[in-house]
Amino acid sequence: MSATRKALDNEAEEPTARQEAVLDAVLSLMVEEGDQLTMNAVARRASCSKETLYKWFGDRDGLLTATVRWQAARVRAGRYDGQNLDVAALRDSLKDFAANWLTVISSPTSIALNRLAIGHAASHKSNLGPIVLANGRFAIGERLRPVLEAGREAGLLDFDDPETAFRTFFGLVGRDVQIRLLLGDTLDMSAAEIERDAVRATDQFLALHGRKPSAPKA
Template identity: 65%
Template sequence: SKVRVVPVDRKGLDLASLTASLERFASDWLRVISSDTSIALNRIAVSHAGSGKDDLGGIVLENGRFALARRLNPVLEAGRQAGFLEFSDAEAAFRTFFGLVARDVQIRLLLGDRLELTDAAIGGDAVRATQQFLALYGAKTGPQAPRAG
């Protein structure tokens, strides 16, 4: 996949490495969703949704959004256990980060808006989304015990 998650060392995790991992994920994902291939594939998937033609939407979800959650959730959980993040629901935390990264970019691209997504703009958006996420979910206490499930 083109959206990589920088591995984090659970034992030696610090805020800088957690932040770098989140920023890398965000910038990679923004590059992917703004690619011509991704835009075309998502347009086709949306046009087929509910038509009974195929399950392209399900395939896109499974290999896109759901795969991204499987990759990022261990990083979020490591950040929680290390005491840098505070949340009770990993899925809600992921969805918040996902929304902060995407904002309205993907829907605007799907609708034909010609956004100028330069490397600098994507990098700035990734940093901004990560900082906003840390402002919302940054821990105010210490390390947390692992959660079951």
């Protein structure tokens, strides 16, 4: 079994506080040095040995996979009670997810990480592109899926395919924000603006997929 495969198989394990510090060091180096990220640089920044990095994460791809997961883990839906879900709780959970995601993708670390991934995917320089896709976009979709399905089971949402519903929500939340940030545009991504965008996207999604109440019988 390869070291990268080992890191992938340990997805359910939460990183320790010391490992989190290492992953934060990786993200900082990506912002500062871009494509020059090396295991030596990470070891120096995190004040640990290369042997420790290889023991914890396997090879460089394993370290990058863990870093992407650590960054993507910041995007979560709000808490909700699936057994007693109502429109207000569903709306709050979707809004929290949207605000969370916008906050993460507009951060300098995510911008740097995604720029690297796009460049590597185009040149086939490394596995960073597929790693970001699998542990970022696809993993986040699976994270919101239970919320969407709980809303459907509660009779609050109406859709046939959860993935299609998620892509609609994803598009309403993200719009052209991420591509503009990746291309260097300066957008107002203050907490207040993110909150407004999250509310607007959530309300638009509920207008599209919210189950309409049945008309009373005559």
